[in-house]
Amino acid sequence: MSDTFSYLLMAWLDPGLLGLTALGVLAGIYIGAIPGLSVTMAVSILISFTFAWDINNALALMVGIYVGGVYGGSRTAILLNIPGAPSAVVTAFDGYPLAQRGEAGRAIGLSTVMSVIGGLIGVAVLAGTAPHLADLALQFAPRDYFLIAILGLLLVSSLSGKSLARGIFSVALGATIGLVGMDMVTAQPRLTMGSMELLGGIHYVVVMIGLFGVAEAFYQLHNMAKVPVKQNVSKIVPPLSMVLKFLPLSIRTSIIGVVVGALPGTGGDIASLFAYDHAKRTVKNPSAPFGEGAYEGLVAPETANNAAVGGAYVPMLTLGMPGDAVTAVIIGALVIHGLNPGPMLMIETPHIFWFTVGNLALANIFLLVFGLTGIKIFSKVVEIPKAILIPLILVLCVVGTYSLNSSMTEVYWMLGFGILGYWLKVFGFQMGPIILGVILGPLLDESYRQAMSSVGDRGGDFILALVANPLSLVLTSVITLVLLSNTPLKGWLVGRFQRN
C-alpha cells in the first residue's frame, strides 16, 4: 500500500518529473491549439527523441503533452472557429458563437475548469477499474484477445471517417503494414516483395510520423490563405456559481467520456460527439439554443474529451490495446522501453501504472494553472503563419525519423507514408485506424495463431470456441451487432420494431 502511494506521488515529489509534466502540459496546450500540429504528431516524434531517456521522464513528458493537447484544441475552436484537434470540433459548435458574443474569456475559463473536472474523473475511474480489469484479463484466452482486437478495430472503423468500408480498409492496410518483415514464429519473410531491407519490418514510428506529420503538413497546404479573426479575451476565471451550475452535466458527460474513451480504438473526438448529443437531448432549458452559444454545448464536449484520456489508458494498460491514436503511440513508447503493456504490466511493473495515474492527475492540475493564465501570449503564438509552420513540421519529421535508427532509408519511407497519407486523407480516409491497425495487426496475428493452435488447427473447432465460452460469446455477439448496425438490415429491423 505504501509502495502504491509512493509511486502515485512520484511525479508530484520529484522536481525533474514535476518540471517535465509542467513542460509537457504547456507544450501540449500550444501544440493542440496550433492548427496543423497535433498531439499524435507530437507524441510520435517525441518517442524517437526520448527512447534513450528514463521511462518515467519520457512518460511524464508524453502524459503532459497528451493532457494539454486534448484541451489546447478547444482554445482555437472557441477563439478562431478552427479546432486545433479533432476532439475540439464539437467545442466550436457553441464555443465560437460565445466568442462572437464577446464571451470568449468566460468560455475559455469554463472549458478549462470543466476539462480538469473531466480529466480528474477519468483518472479516478482509471485508478479504480484498471487493476480489477487486469486481474480479469489474466483469464482471457488468446481467442478473447483476438476478438477484443477485432472489436476495437471494428469500432474505430465504424465510428471514424466517411464510411465503414473506408474504415475497414484503413485498419486492414495498417495491419498489413504492421506484418511486413520476418515472421516471428517461422522466420519466413512476409510481404517484403523480396527486399532484404524490409526483412526487419517497417518501424511503426516511421509510419506514424509519415501519416500524422508529413501527411498533415501537405494537407495544411490547402489552407495556407486562411486568416483567423482575432477575439478580445477578458475575465477568464469563471464564477463558482457558474461552475456549480454545470457540475451535474459535467459529471454525466465525464462518465460518457470515460466509457467511450475506454472502448479500444475510440477517443476524445467520438466521446465529445456523444456527450454533445447527450446534452442536447437532456438539457431542457439551455443558456442559449444549442449551436448558438449554449454553455451546455461547451461544457459537455470539453469534459468528455478530457475524461476520455483516463478512459483510453484503461484498455492500454490492462489489455495492451490502445484506446485511441495517442495511446497507440504511447504503447510503442512502453515497448521501446522494454515494458509489456497488458495485464502483466500490473504484475511485473505496477509502479508504471500507479506512476501514470499520479502523473495524469498532476497534469490536470497543471492544466488548470496554465489554462487560466497566459492567454495574451497564447493568442500571439497560435497566430504563427502556416508559411513558417509547415516547412518546420517537415524538418521535425526528418529529425524524428532519422534519430530512431540513424537511417536515411527510413526517412524516405516516412516521406512515402506521408504522401500516401495525404492522398488517403484527401479522399476521406482517417489516419487513426491505420495506426491502430499497425499496432494491433501483429497482436491479432499472434492471438489468432495461438487460438488456432489451441484447437489443433481445426477451423470448425475454432469457430465453435468463439461461441462456446461465455466471454467469447459476448464478444462475438457484440462484433456481430456492430457489423449488422452498419448494414441496411439495421434500418429494416428498426422499421419493423417501430411498426410493431
Add this chain to the structure above:
Amino acid sequence: MSKNIERVQAGEKVFDWLLLLFSVGVFFEAFRIDGGLRLNSAGSFPVGLALVMLASSGAILFSHRRKQRDPRIRSALHEIQVFLNEHFQPHIVVFSIVSVIYLAAIIWASFYVSTFIFLAAMFIYYRQGKIISSLIIASLAIAVIYVLFTMVFRVYLP
C-alpha cells in the same frame, strides 16, 4: 425530406480503383508466403487481411453508385482539369519538389546547410519576399534545432 447525397470528388474513383489494384497486389504477395491457403501459418493472417482489403475496396467502389458526380465536372477531361487545379496548385507542387530535393541533399550537403537552405527558400517563397526576416527566422530555427536536439534530447542528426 430530401436525402443528403454524397458527392464524388475529382479523381476519387480513380484513387479507389488504385486501392483495389493495390489490394490485389497485397493478396498475391500474401498468397506467396505459404504458396497456398492454410488455416494456421505465417501466410494465413496476411491472406485474410488482403481479402478484407479486397472486399472493402470493392465496397468503396460499389458505394459510388449511390453518390453524385461533382456538378462542376462536365466530362472526364474536365475532371482531370479540376483534379489538377485542386491538388497540384503551384505552392503544393513547389513544396513537394523542394521537399524531395531537401531529403536528397541531406546526404551530400550537411543536415544544417540543407535544412537552412530548405527553410529559408520555403519561408521566402510562402511569405512572398520578406527575405531578411525569412533568413532571420530560418537561422533562429536552425539554432533552436541544434540546441534542442543535440544538447537537450541528444539525438543523432543526419
